[in-house]
Amino acid sequence: MKNAVARRTEGRAVILLILVVGVIAVQQPIVFNAYGVSLARVALVGLVALGLTLVVLQGELDLSVGSTLALTGVVVASIPDLGLGIIAGLVTGVAIGALNAFLIVVVGVNSFIATLGTLFALRGLAFVMSDGRPVRITDIDSALVFGRELLGPITPRVLIFILLFVMLQFFISKMRAGREFYAVGGNRQAAIDAGIPVKLRLFTSFMLCGFVAALAGVINTLELTAADPTAGSTVLLASFAAVIIGGNLLNGGRGSLVGTLIGAFALGLMQVGLTFAGADREVQDVLIGIVLLVAITTDPNNLRALSRRLQGLVRGKTNQQA
Structure with a gap:
């Protein structure tokens, strides 16, 4: 049984989840009673991680997801009509994704560099639009309705997270276009051929x-x-960690949304447990960073993929200087 788990890409995520649950059960058992808080955090990290997984499966990165989250929120809150604001926010996200793809696919910029640039640009834009302060929604009553529990601890956020996972899982496992994501990440030239x-x-x-x-x-x-405007600052690290811990290969071609889901549960519960323990956000980031480093260094494939990415960046800079 142990070998069977180890062969699956989700193995490390399962192990981490067991460890997190064990520590919380001993140190902060109250977390298991705070269903709403725990599920809300897992859903937020998980949503971003699911989208990020689709990019990583093809051997690319998107570091701008946290800034996209923050900018979208500002766009929604800045428009008095809530329905129109939601549509504008979602369109903004799609447009940002298209911009990233254009820079990488058409212009030929490395995905790490391209999305690092959009990360800072979008973050700056969110601060400019909000004047560096939280922006209140005009139609607060409608927003409060959205936040109410539907069934037990299930809120619209959690329900949307579950539905999105089901749809994306169906897409990459049953539909031809989704299955081809693995082919693109596994061997891009072979996929072209x-x-x-x-x-x-x-x-x-x-x-x-x-x-x-x-x-x-x-x-x-x-x-x-x-x-x-700072909302996405901690989400990027946690969602990226959930993707890698879930067994998704940085070089693409290997991984699963199921692994990402388990990783999101582990990271989300870890953050909630640390918050209940009184840990600062910076301490949480340090611990999540350590978990991410352990996940990368214990996977030889990810180490090689990271090494190749760094070598590619160094060669690119050398060529530009020449």
């Missing part, structure tokens, strides 16, 4: 990733009845 529209698949993954990050921003803003 096989007639797979690689550029279209890359555009699709980045636009879906942008849409999902925007959806997370919309939901977060509605539940808080305000948009915070």
Whole structure:
């Protein structure tokens, strides 16, 4: 049984989840009674991580998801008509994904560099639009309705997270376009030779990733009845950690949304447990960073993938200087 778990890409996520649950049961058992808080945090991290997984499966990165979440929230809160604001926010996310894909696929910029640039640009834009302060939603009554529990601890955020997971899982496992994400990440040249529209698949993954990050921003803003331009600062690290811990290979071609889901539960519960223990946000980031480093260094494939990415960046800088 142990070997069977180890062979699956979700193995490390399962182990981490067991460890987190064990520690919380001993140190902060109250977390298991705070269903609403725990599920809300898992859903926020999980939403962003699901979209990010689609990009990672093709061997690319999107570091701008946290800033997309923050900017989308500001867009929603800045428009008096809540329905129009939600639509504008989601369209913004898709447009950001398309921009990232254009820079990577058409211009030829490395995805790490391209999305790092959009990360800072979008974060700056969110601060400019909000004047660096939280922006209150005009139609607060409608936003409060959205945040109410539907069934037990299940809120619209959690329900949307579950539905999105089901739809994306069906897409990458049952539909041809989704299954081709693995082919693009596994061997891009072979995928091109096989007639797979690689550029279209890359555009699709980045636009879906942008849409999902925007959806997370919309939901977060509605539940808080305000948009915070710093909202995505901690989500990026936690969602990226959930993807890697879930067994998704940085170089693409291997992984699963199920692993990401388990990783999101582990990271989300860890954050809630640390919050209940009184840990500062910076301490939480340090611990999540350590977990991420352990996940990367214990997977030889991810180490090689990271090494190749760094070498590619160094070669690119050298060529530019020459």
